Amino acid sequence: MNFRTLGIVVVAALVVVAVAAGGLWAFGRLSYLDSYGSQYDYSVRVSADEPISNVTVLVPLPVSDGSSAVGDAVESREYLLPTGWAYDVVETEYGPMLRLRADEIPxxxxxxxxxxxxxxxxxxxxxxxxxxxxxxxxxxxxxxDAIDLSADVRVNQSIDTLAPEGTEPLFEPRENARLVPCDWPSNSDDTRCYDYESMVFVQYDGPETTNVSVSVELRGANSWWVGGWNYNEYVDHVAVYDLPADRQGWVAADGELRTGVGNYPRNPPQ
Structure with a gap:
């Protein structure tokens, strides 16, 4: 084989590789765009270590521009609730909150x-x-044995999970927010963790030895399929654990915000 023929073979091989690589890239991009989805997931749990009755709990809702699309979704959902349990969205001095009421737990x-x-x-x-x-x-x-509620809201635009403050729904109230080291290791250099102070309302009848725990969480996530499921998310969490019976009414709760979790591809859908 002379040099001219060898050159033609090499060029042809490079063209084949380039076409194959381009096809794989196009296929991967199409799979990425077709599977890409964005969603908010909201969950609440209220539990007690002894039976309690006449329970009323108010927990933060994720708020953006003074309103809560997630709150609307919670109100519209049907749950397998026992007689005497109810929930609704109410305005409070701390903004819109989800109110949960139960005749008894458990x-x-x-x-x-x-x-x-x-x-x-x-x-x-x-x-x-x-x-x-x-x-x-x-x-x-x-x-x-506990009040468990959840709701999910799909959206047709990418969620800003890197910097959700000011652009995405977050729990209110949130006071004295500060950047802190993350409790869990992360593979992403973009991950940031914040602590802040929030409020919940707890009222019930029960033994003086009762301890009540309340937690509420929001996840805003983007996910897609390219050789497996990939995602990025931010997580907002408010909780008070083992609240004694003599602390009822509005009580301070610990808030945690974790942003930039997951991986971040170039040129995500807008």
Missing amino acids: ADPTYYRAVVENDRLVRWEPIPASEYSQNDSDTLRVEH
């Missing part, structure tokens, strides 16, 4: 049967305990 278990229409589960219908069967997958037993 409450007796409740039982449900699946209602299926056109091969699709449409709701769970309450049934007497006598109609529940552990061996029947169409019936469900729900324990109520």
